[in-house]
Amino acid sequence: MSNRELLIRGKDLTKVFGYGTQKTTAVDAVDFDFHKGEIISLVGESGSGKTTLAKMMMGLLKESGGSIEYKGKPRRLKSHSDRKRYWKDIQAIFQDPFSSFNLFYRVEKLLMDCIKLQGLKLSKEEQYLKMKEACSFVNLKFEELHNKYPFELSGGQMQRLMIARIFMLHPKVLIADEPTSMVDACSRSTILDMLLKLRDENEMTIIFITHDVGLAYYVSDTIYIMEKGKIVESGPAEEIILNPQHSYTRQLISDVPKIHSAWDLGS
Amino acid sequence: MKNSFVILLKSPKFMIGAILFLLMLALVLIYPQINRKDPLEMMALAFQPPDANLWLGSDNFGRDLFLELMYGIQTSIRVGLIAGVFATVIGLIIGLASGYIGGMVDNILTAITNIFIVIPSFVILILISVSINSRSSLVTAIIIGITSWPWTARAVRAQTTSLRGRDHVHIAKISGHSTPKIIVFEILPYIASYVVMAFVLQTASGILSEASISMLGLGPYNTISLGIIMNWALVFEAPVAGAWWAFIPAALSIALITFSLYMMNTGMDEIFNPKIRS
Numbered sequence: 001m002s003n004r005e006l007l008i009r010g011k012d013l014t015k016v017f018g019y020g021t022q023k024t025t026a027v028d029a030v031d032f033d034f035h036k037g038e039i040i041s042l043v044g045e046s047g048s049g050k051t052t053l054a055k056m057m058m059g060l061l062k063e064s065g066g067s068i069e070y071k072g073k074p075r076r077l078k079s080h081s082d083r084k085r086y087w088k089d090i091q092a093i094f095q096d097p098f099s100s101f102n103l104f105y106r107v108e109k110l111l112m113d114c115i116k117l118q119g120l121k122l123s124k125e126e127q128y129l130k131m132k133e134a135c136s137f138v139n140l141k142f143e144e145l146h147n148k149y150p151f152e153l154s155g156g157q158m159q160r161l162m163i164a165r166i167f168m169l170h171p172k173v174l175i176a177d178e179p180t181s182m183v184d185a186c187s188r189s190t191i192l193d194m195l196l197k198l199r200d201e202n203e204m205t206i207i208f209i210t211h212d213v214g215l216a217y218y219v220s221d222t223i224y225i226m227e228k229g230k231i232v233e234s235g236p237a238e239e240i241i242l243n244p245q246h247s248y249t250r251q252l253i254s255d256v257p258k259i260h261s262a263w264d265l266g267s
Numbered sequence: 268m269k270n271s272f273v274i275l276l277k278s279p280k281f282m283i284g285a286i287l288f289l290l291m292l293a294l295v296l297i298y299p300q301i302n303r304k305d306p307l308e309m310m311a312l313a314f315q316p317p318d319a320n321l322w323l324g325s326d327n328f329g330r331d332l333f334l335e336l337m338y339g340i341q342t343s344i345r346v347g348l349i350a351g352v353f354a355t356v357i358g359l360i361i362g363l364a365s366g367y368i369g370g371m372v373d374n375i376l377t378a379i380t381n382i383f384i385v386i387p388s389f390v391i392l393i394l395i396s397v398s399i400n401s402r403s404s405l406v407t408a409i410i411i412g413i414t415s416w417p418w419t420a421r422a423v424r425a426q427t428t429s430l431r432g433r434d435h436v437h438i439a440k441i442s443g444h445s446t447p448k449i450i451v452f453e454i455l456p457y458i459a460s461y462v463v464m465a466f467v468l469q470t471a472s473g474i475l476s477e478a479s480i481s482m483l484g485l486g487p488y489n490t491i492s493l494g495i496i497m498n499w500a501l502v503f504e505a506p507v508a509g510a511w512w513a514f515i516p517a518a519l520s521i522a523l524i525t526f527s528l529y530m531m532n533t534g535m536d537e538i539f540n541p542k543i544r545s
Contacts, residue, residue: 060437084443092441094434102435104456110438117443 004035007173007205008057012066015052015229026052028229029066034173037203039196041216041237043252044226050209051095053226054175057207058092059083088117091171095178097158101150107161108146111135114168134164138194156187163194173205174198180215192219214256217241225249271460274538281534287527291520295340306334306491314510324512326496327503332512335491340520342492343474346408347524350473353412355419355466362423363450367431377424380417388414392476396485404487411476412469419465426458460539464532471528478521493517 015027027049034040042050055061057068059077068075070089076082094100101110111131115122122130128142135142138160150158159179166174176195180188196219199206210216216223217237224234225248233246244250275281304310311325318324323332365376391414399406430436431454439453474493480486481494482501496517500506505513 055437058437058441060440080445087441087443090441092437094437096434100434100438102439102453102456105452113439113442113444 004037006033007036007071008032008034009069009072010057010066011069013053013056013063013068014065015049015056015061016064025229027056030226030229030231032224032231032234034205034207036172036205037199038222039199039206039208039220040222040224041208041210041220042224042226043210043213043216045211045252048226049229050211050226051177054092054177054207054209058090058175059086084117088169089172090175091166091169091173092175092177093159093162093166093179096182097155097162098150098182100162101158103150105149106146107148107150107153110161110165111168114165117169130168134168135161137167138164139190140164156183156191159183159187159191160194163191163198167198170202171204173207175207175209177209178211181210195219212256213241213252225252271538275535278534278538280530280537284527284530284532284534287523288531291340291524291527292344295337295344298337299334299341302334304331304334306330306338314505314508314513316510317512323516324510326499326510326513327505332496332516335496336493336516336520338491339493339496339517340524342404342487342490343477343494343521344524346404346411346477346487346492347470347474349405349408350411350415350476351466351470353409354416354469354473355462357413358416358419358465359423359462361416362420363427363454365420366424366427367446367450367454369428369431373424373428376420380420380424383414383417384421388417389476389479392480393483393485396480402485402487404490404492407477407480407487408473411473415469415472415476419462419469422461422465423458426461427454430454430457460535464535464539467528467532467535471525471532474521474524474528493521 010030010032013027013030013032014025017024017026030049030053032040042053044050052061056063059075070086075086077086101107108131111134112127114134115127115130131146132142135145140157140160145153145157145161153161159182162179174195179195180191183191192215195206195208198204206219208216208219220237222235223237223240224231225240225246226232227248233240233244233249240249241253244253299306307330309329310331311321311329313325313327313329315321315325315329321331321333323336326332326335361376361380365373365380392410395410395414396402396407399410436449436453439449444452477486477492478494478497481492482497484498484502486492486494486498497514500510500514500517505511
């Protein structure tokens with residue numbers, strides 16, 4: 001992977017919440033290098049700082065220390081147009097599809113916003129075709145959906161619409177924060193397959209955040225293991241899962257009963 | 268939004284309140300068009316009891332109390348509504364700014380809000396009223412409005428703070444929407460029902476505040492309001508003269524208006540508040 005172009009690099013990234021005795025360090029001096037077209041998994045238990053790290057990468061939270069470089073330059077998020085440019089390249093899918101939608105607007109608006117963010121000037125018909133294409137990519141029928149309100153959809157449909165949104169935006173980096181944890185097992189594999197398909201088509205970098213080591217092994221090239229705000233181990237997925245060095249990684253792997261028997265054979 | 272309005276029409280509490288309020292409003296707006304006399308015209312002896320001609324008798328100056336009452340209710344409702352608008356708008360702006368921006372701005376605005384909450388607003392109301400020389404009903408309404416916003420601000424801040432961290436707001440941000448747009452389209456719809464409820468409550472308490480300071484003789488000049496009618500009854504010793512008609516109808520009107528507004532508020536609460544929604 002290291003021969004690929006470096007896309008995002010974090011140095012000494014730190015996030016501290018609160019002050020005084022209430023101070024908690026959610027992310028503690030984290031370093032990472034993400035390359036183009038790579039699928040990276042950030043694995044850790046709840047409260048290990050995965051989501052905070054993701055929000056900092058997104059530019060939704062300001063880092064307390066350290067820096068993030070994008071395409072070799074320190075990223076600039078000062079003005080609104082800077083941020084807009086950054087978000088053209090970096091997009092996200094969140095954990096909870098039910099809270100990702102504004103309940104007051106129809107589904108159509110979410111997809112129209114993507115066209116607007118890209119600054120495309122399209123006729124009504126072209127807009128319609130583009131939205132339809134995005135929906136068919138995620139196996140949804142735009143004709144049936146566009147007039148509906150989010151609360152009329154199922155969780156799986158909502159999350160697939162979020163992927164349709166990513167499909168329309170063609171970002172260079174996608175941060176997927178536990179995108180499958182709130183949907184049923186059946187939708188889960190479809191959603192994962194769609195994400196992998198997106199990577200293959202667009203050479204997208206996907207940062208996959210999960211607490212499930214098995215899932216991480218299934219989808220990713222590189223795995224970063226996080227514990228209490230620190231990255232305790234990182235490297236190619238095979239290496240981490242088959243030959244874990246850190247005790248926390250071993251514990252995480254042994255906590256997944258399903259993969260335990262499967263991967264014990266290899267070691 | 269349209270949907271919740273239709274549900275609202277099915278709530279008996281809201282409908283009782285709304286119909287009561289609208290009937291009263293219609294009465295006080297239509298009656299002065301039929302009886303075009305000046306409410307301040309003296310037309311009988313002092314403290315005449317109610318009869319067929321003077322429905323609510325006359326006051327200490329021999330004026331038609333029913334006609335006075337109609338104008339009084341008009342003024343009181345107007346003062347209440349203006350005070351409600353001011354309190355809601357100020358509270359909304361401060362609450363949104365405090366909740367959405369967060370950090371230092373939030374700390375400062377919350378401190379200011381808390382200071383306003385702990386200072387008894389009625390004392391400020393009296394002090395400002397005393398220190399202003401020309402008081403119209405509009406000035407009184409504005410004074411009431413700018414002393415009663417803190418509760419709205421506090422509630423709006425709390426709601427906004429929790430909404431700010433929701434994923435749909437994050438999605439709107441990374442879709443490149445500007446901050447004002449996010450506040451208007453992602454935050455406001457979620458707190459709109461609450462703000463309307465707060466407005467109704469502020470209007471009711473505005474009417475009560477106006478009646479209270481007018482009764483103390485610190486209300487608007489050159490107008491008739493429910494509080495002023497009560498003030499006249501108090502100053503000219505209507506209770507001593509046994510003239511119950513000089514103050515009881517006014518007091519009942521205040522009770523009826525605030526009751527109808529509180530009913531509307533309770534009806535809305537039952538529909539919009541998920542905790543007590545059945």
